[in-house]
Amino acid sequence: MTQNRRRARTAYRFMLRAYPEDFRDRYGAEMEEAFLALLHLDESRSGALGAARCWAGAAADSIRGGTAARLTRKSEQGRGDVMGTLFSDINYAVRSLVRRPVFACTAIATIAIGIGVNAAVFTVVNGFMFTPLPYEEPDELIAIWAAQPSLGWSGTDVNHADAWDWRERAATLDDLAVFNNAGFNLTGGDAPELVSGVRVTPNFLSLVGRAPALGRDFEPTEIGPGRDGVVILMDGFWERRFARDMDVLGSTLMLDGEQVVVVGIMPPDFLYHRGRPDLIRPWHFEMAGAPRANHSANAIARMTSAAGIDATRAELLDIAGQLANEYPENEGWTLSVTTLQVEVIGEVAAQASVVLMGAVGFILLMACVNVANLLLARAGTRTREIAVRVALGAGRGRVVRQLLTESLVLAMSGGVLGLLMANWGYRAIVSALPPNLPPVFQFEMDGTVLAFTAAITVGAALLFGTLPALRASGDQGGALKDGARSGSSRRSSRFAGALVVMQTAMAVVLLVGGGLLMKSVAGMRSQDFGFEPENVLTARLSLPQAQYASKEVSENYWRDVTERIRDIPGVLSAGTTQSHPLMGSNWGRTVTIAGQDLAEDQARTVRLTLASPGLFEALRFGMVQGRVFSDDDGPDAPQVAIVNEAFVERYLGPNDDPLAQTLLSGEMFEASVIGVVHNVIERGVDDPSEPALYLPIAQSDIRTRSLVLRTAADPTAMVSAVQEAVWAVDADLPIYQVQTMRTVIDDRVGGFAVIGNLMGVFAVISLLLGAVGIYGVTAFTAGQRTNEIGVRLAMGAERADVVRMVVGQGARRTVLGLTVGMGLAALMGGAMSRILIGVSPRDPMTFGVVLVLLSGISFFGLYVPAKKASQIDPVRALAAE
Amino acid sequence: MTRHTKLKPHWFHILLSLADRDLHGTAIMEEVLERTESHMRLWPGKLYGALKELADAELITEVDAPDDAPTEGGKRRFYSITRTGRLTLHEEVERLAVLVRIARSKGAGGDVA
Structure with missing residues (x-):
């Protein structure tokens, strides 16, 4: 075994x-x-x-x-x-709580906060982590990505031909499909429309186990030029565009100027895991013949039911190794495999789930500590009641059970209230999630959430109820004698003190966590992107193949549109690119540097961006040396390239002049380096800079581009002028994804911002709970020492001495709590490393601020009850004795 | 006569598993999982709770393990369907068949146009 x-x-x-x-x-x-x-x-x-x-x-x-x-x-x-005993216990518990409404309401509200935040966050985490994918046997589905370990790249787009070889050779795979999101211009109706689509290999739908509700799936032969003229519509698009007209099936649509036949319509419950497309089309080229240096597709596969993911991964890695030996372009390339579920959830969401559940767990613990303190304080006032019950013959077990039933009634009331709060809370969290999430996650308070809430409710009742119940029920010897101050109350004080230490420590952890995350989010927004995001507008345009068949026609179009936009008053500069920064493009190329022996240092892999003249100016890329692209770098001019600093550092020697280099990529290009640009954050706000290559877009044939323009003032005021300029050249072309660069950045930061804001809210709650806890315990312990304080005052002690004494004792607990908390927070920082960008997990500033803040709050929590205790009248205190 | 109250779905599946042979608990669980293409998962607590209830209701009975049964992980209890169990199963199948007939006569359950 x-x-x-x-x-x-x-x-x-x-x-x-x-x-x-x-x-x-x-x-x-x-x-x-x-x-x-x-x-x-x-x-x-x-x-x-x-x-x-x-x-x-x-x-x-x-x-x-x-x-x-x-x-x-x-x-x-x-x-x-x-059952009779149980009901009588519940009945007694309810009556006893109703008699002390302030205590009951405080305790119930505290528990409700603890359980509410847990249930709300768990609902969201449950939606992310445990919603099964809407495909058949989703556990058998895997996502495959290309990887370049020498550059630390993983999760790169795959090469079509490689993917088809994996499909042919892997015995552990039932099938594999290649797909990519794509946009199409739909014309011929009332108004041209840019529709979002997915290009797939014809086996895509059968692989995920779904089929059209109407019509048919693609035939295996429907792929490649001349055979891809078919389309399957999504139910939502069918409804929106065609009002569910059955005649659409079999009719012809004009997509990108081509006639395509509608062969199927998907059922309404079909969801695609990478977005919300309007339609699905087969690829316009064959997989097997695709150039191997091009990495620009996604791959999904179904494992055979017998194969586990480990065996599949091993076999695919082996095949990637074979391909690296067979094709020079594949040198250095390997692959990574994850289950599709893990891939869709993503690394950040997974770690954020752990961090957030940890944070709300701490909040529940803090709430339990406060309620335990309340119960301990209350136990002091109930000593006689319990002693009477024991004297009347109730065993200790019976008393403990009664007290625990009271805790359970408190917890369940808090749980119900907490669930109501959570029902509102999780909706608030979900509405703040970034809009670009895959639609496959379902956030709802289902049976799992209710079971979880029930479990933590019972757990909380045991946690805050057990020790006070044991304390209250034990040591009843002297309780019936007047004025007895038994050892149990001293132990209660010590126990309450220990709870305060714990609570202070947890508050430190939550405040540090919240502080680090909020600082990280603020840092992401204001970091050096390598370009200036303010006053930049971006929009996407796509030229249909039919009207813009030749490279020359389309190049004329782009030049014409760019010039018209530059002529708009208030526009400072404008250019085009296949993908503007942070758009999420994953284009990669393998290049060689003329004169360098490839075998000496393996493949040179780069992120590729195609740029027109004006783009670098519009984004204000910082040039390190050389020049930017100009109108002279046209289709027939000598091929040129610009590289970034990361390229120079990684691929060139210290004495190499970057401007003297020539780059080659198979038969695709041979370009002289004319400039070096500062590193630009291309992929994500949390990704490090990578070697990048820029080529003149006029020397390629790319039909879908981003228009990027810099304006003198608010770029959103320019949108209609930009639309007019575009439509003045071709009124049939839709303009889409019109966004300011600031919005693009905010969307990218969105997920992190939600985590940061939530942690901020939790930090504030922890501060409140912590302050209440410290106040409560100090008041409780000072209250227990009323007669000692009375004696001291009667013996001539100054009131300031009493304040000093009470505060001093509490301060020791606070210092201990802060120390333990700092240690725990330092450990937690390590666990949060993946979601902390640009902030050290041990950021001294954050730790310092938390230390000062909590010390201040603790002092007030100690001082106020201490001052109150010092005001007692010694005569009364002693008389009460 | 046809029953009008339905058998709990997991009771039905357990009885169905025992219809043609005696099985131990894990084998019943695996058979149900396979037969329902993983749609019905009998977690251990649910399975053994049901086996106890079915035995108490005398729909199944414990029997000696076959001589050739593997004893890995200790000797397992085998269960056999009783005559009452078989009758109950038969009634449930009849009840479902009637439902299907009614549904089909109303045009439900065929090809969806």
């Missing part, structure tokens, strides 16, 4: 404790075998995620099954008695 299996068995055996002993004795061993069989199945199908789901399911099963088995057993043993 492997060690993992042994561990799993031990952990599951622990879960089985939910069942009554006789049930466990009878079925336990077989249940372990059944669980291990399920775990093995899930693990082999979908790796760690499958295992996590299996554990979550088994935990829910144990709680449900265990409760059912225990209830059945109780009812068999004498239902009336047990």
Whole structure:
């Protein structure tokens, strides 16, 4: 038996404790075998995620099954008695809480905050992590990406021909499809429209296990030039554009000036995992013949049901190795494989889920600590009531059970209120999520969320109720004597003190976490992007093949449009590119540098951007040396290139003159380097700079471009003038994705901003809970020492001495709490490294501010009750004694 | 006569698994998972809770393990469907068949135009 299996068995055996002993004795061993069989199945199908789901399911099963088995057993043993006691306990608990409404409301509100934030965040995390993909047998689906380990690149677009070879050679794959999002100009109706589409290999839909609701899927032969004239519409597009007209099926649409036949319409519940397309079309070229240096597609595959992800990965890596030996362009390229689920969730969401659940877990703990403190304080006032019950014959177990039932009633009231708050809270979080999320996530308060909330409610009740109940029920010896100050109250003070230390530590962790994340988000927005994002407008345009068949016609179009835009008053400069920064383009090329021995230092891989004259000026790229592209770098001029600083640092020697280099890429180009530009953040706000290559866009044949212009004032005021300029050249061309560069950046930062803002809110809640906790404990301990303080004052102590004494004792706890908290926060910073951009996890500024803030709050939490304690009248205090 | 109250779906599937042979718990779980293409997953607690209830209701009974049964992980309990269980299963199948007939007579369940 492997060690993992042994561990799993031990952990599951622990879960089985939910069942009554006789049930466990009878079925336990077989249940372990059944669980291990399920775990093995899930693990082999979908790796760690499958295992996590299996554990979550088994935990829910144990709680449900265990409760059912225990209830059945109780009812068999004498239902009336047990249920009767339970109801009487609940009845007594409710009456006792109603008698102290302020205590009850404070405790319930505190728990509601703790449970509410947990339920809200868990609803969102549950939506991200556990919504199954809307495809058949989603656990068998994997995403494959190209990777260039020598550059630290992973998650790069794949090459079409490579992908087709993986499909041919891998025995662990049932099938593989290549796809990419694409835009098409739809003309011929009332108004031209840019529709969003997906180019796919014809097997795409059958691979994901979905089929059109009407019409048919693509035929295997429907791919490549002249054979791709078919389209399948999405249900939403069919409704929006054609009002569900059945005659559309079999009719012809004009897409990019080509006639394509509608062969199918997808069902309404079909969701695509990479966006919200209007239609699906086959690729316009064959996979096998595609040039190998071009990496610009996505690949998805279905594993055979017998193959696990590890075996599939191993085989695909092996095939990538074969291809690297067979084709020079593949040198240095390998691949990475993840389950499609993990790929869709993404690394940041996964880590953010852990961090946020950790944060709300801490908030719940802090809320529990506060309620435990309240219960301890209240236990002091109930000592006599409990002692009377014990004197009347109630056993300690009976008293503990009664007190725990009260805690449970408190927790459940708080839980219900918390759920109501969460129902509002999760909607607020979801509405703040970035709009470019894949549509496959479903956020709702489903059974899993309710089960989770129920579990944490019971857990919270046990957490805040157990120790106060044990304390209150024990040591009743002197309680009935007047004035007895038993050892139990001193222990209660110590216990409450320990809780404050814990609470202070947790507040430090949450405040540091919140502070670091907010600083990180602010840093992302204001970082050096390598260009100036203010006053820049971007828009996308796509030229249809039919009207713009030749390179010359389309080049004339772009020149004409750019000139008209430059003539608009208020426009400072304008240019075009296939992909503006932060658009998410993943274009890569493998190049060689003339005169360098390739074998000496392997492949030179670069991010590729095509740029027109004016683009560098519009974005204000900083030139290090050389010149930018000009109108002289036309289609027939000598080929030229601009590289960035990362390229020079990585690929050229210290004595090499960048401007003396010539770059080659197979038969695609041979270009002289004419300039070096500062590094520009191209892919994501959180990605480091990579070697980049810029080529004149006029020397390529790219039909879909971004128009980028810099304006003197607010760029949004220019939108209609830009539209007019575009339509003055061709009124049939839609202009789309019109955005300012600032909006592009905000969209990219969006996900991080949500995490940062949430952590900020949690930090404020933790500060409030912490302050209340410190105040409560200080007031409680000072209250317990009323007669000691009275004696001191009567003996001539100054009131300031009393304040100093009470504050001094509390300050020791605060210092301990701050120290422990700083240590924990430093550990947590490491776990957050993936979502902290441009901020050190141990940022001294953040730690310093938190230290000062919490020290200040703690001082007030100590000083106010200490001052109050010092105001007591010594005569009264002693008389009460 | 046809039953009008339906059997719990997981009871139905357990009885169905035992219709043609005696099986132990894990084998029932695996058979149901495969037969329903993973749509019905009998978690251990649900499975053994149901087996206990079915045995209490005398729809199934524990039997000795076959001599050739593997004993890896300890000897497993085997279950066999009783005559009452078989009758109950038969009634449930009839009930479902009637439902399907009614649905089909109303044009539901065929090809969706």
